[in-house]
Amino acid sequence: MSSCTKKLSTNFKYLQNHYLYFDEIESTNAYLLQTDFENGIIVQAGFQSKGRGRKKREWQSLAGQSLLFSIGLNEKLDQLPGFIYTFLSSLAVAETIDSIFPSLNPILKWPNDVLINHKKVCGILVETKANSQELNKVVIGIGLNVNQNEDYFSKPDLQFGTSLKIETGGRQDREIILTNILRALDENLNLALKFGSEPILNRWRQMCPYLSREITLIEGEKSMTGKFVDIASDGALLLQVDGQTEKIYAGDVSFDKRSL
Numbered sequence: 001m002s003s004c005t006k007k008l009s010t011n012f013k014y015l016q017n018h019y020l021y022f023d024e025i026e027s028t029n030a031y032l033l034q035t036d037f038e039n040g041i042i043v044q045a046g047f048q049s050k051g052r053g054r055k056k057r058e059w060q061s062l063a064g065q066s067l068l069f070s071i072g073l074n075e076k077l078d079q080l081p082g083f084i085y086t087f088l089s090s091l092a093v094a095e096t097i098d099s100i101f102p103s104l105n106p107i108l109k110w111p112n113d114v115l116i117n118h119k120k121v122c123g124i125l126v127e128t129k130a131n132s133q134e135l136n137k138v139v140i141g142i143g144l145n146v147n148q149n150e151d152y153f154s155k156p157d158l159q160f161g162t163s164l165k166i167e168t169g170g171r172q173d174r175e176i177i178l179t180n181i182l183r184a185l186d187e188n189l190n191l192a193l194k195f196g197s198e199p200i201l202n203r204w205r206q207m208c209p210y211l212s213r214e215i216t217l218i219e220g221e222k223s224m225t226g227k228f229v230d231i232a233s234d235g236a237l238l239l240q241v242d243g244q245t246e247k248i249y250a251g252d253v254s255f256d257k258r259s260l
Contacts, residue, residue: 012186014193015040015071024049028070029127029141037072042182044069065152065163067144067174071185076193077135083235084197085126086112087204089140092184093122094207097164100180104167108207110228110237110253114144119162121145142181147171201231210253215239219251228253 018041025031025045032043045068073085093114097106107115114122122144129137145163153161164172192200205211216225217239226241237248 012040012182014189015042015182015186018042019044021045023047027141028068029125029139032070032072032139033127033129033137035072037074039073039075041072042069043072044178065145065147067142067146067178067181069178070139070141071182073138073140074136077138080192081197081234082126082128082135082138084192084200085138085140086124087197087235088188088192088200089124089126089142089185090114090122091200091204091207092181092188093124093142093144095203096177096180096184097121098207100177101164101168104164106207107209108204109210110208110231111235116162116164116167119160121162121164121167140185144177144181146174146177197233197235201233201235205231216254217248217251218254219248224248 016038018038020041020043022028022031022043022045024047026049028043028045028048032041046064048068090108090112094106094108097104097114097116104116106121107118109115109120112124112126113120122142125141125143127139127141128135129139145161147165148163150166152163153159153166164177188200210228211230213228214225215228216223217237224239224241224246226239226246229238229240229245232238232247235249237251237253239246239248
């Protein structure tokens with residue numbers, strides 16, 4: 001497991017310009033959870049042998065085709081609620097794609113996905129570590145499909161995925177995209193630290209077309225269908241079912257594309 005360090009061509013307000021790259025690693029999130037680090041460190045991998053998504057799902061990727069990186073935070077953690085890191089990170093990715101490729105119209109799906117043409121292009125995994133008294137680590141893991149070809153998504157478990165190459169018709173520069181995501185993430189962190197969660201949630205809502213639509217929320221063997229009313233101030237999904245509003249903290253959202 002060899003690594004190299006370098007500086008990124010950007011200046012941050014909150015993140016540190018401390019960047020560590022591995023050609024191959026089991027998981028960038030696991031590395032940071034097990035390591036002492038300076039606040040705002042960025043760890044990227046060319047390939048992850050044990051990449052993870054939500055609910056211990058495997059995050060699959062081929063070497064050199066995805067952006068696979070994590071950010072480690074250990075300062076000012078008491079100033080933000082834990083849920084907001086997922087929202088501000090997925091928002092940063094969507095805003096970056098929208099700024100570089102405005103014709104793609106990326107959208108957000110609760111709680112952690114970025115979609116293009118209703119197919120998943122990016123997922124976020126936020127993990128934390130705490131001692132007996134307080135939270136002392138937040139690790140934000142981001143996996144963005146960049147240069148995969150269409151045949152990569154022919155497997156049954158990947159059929160609802162896509163990549164920037166597929167959607168734009170050409171290979172893309174992963175380093176340029178990484179730098180822009182980190183800049184947007186840094187700005188979102190500063191926005192949340194100054195003004196709280198609501199500005200982030202408001203911008204997130206603007207990029208989520210499923211609000212006020214009928215969705216089905218699946219958690220384990222249970223499912224509920226209703227109207228996606230809003231995102232609560234604590235990040236929960238508000239689902240109206242038979243005139244009652246349910247507050248949902250975990251689950252997978254599915255929807256009828258024809259209604260959008």
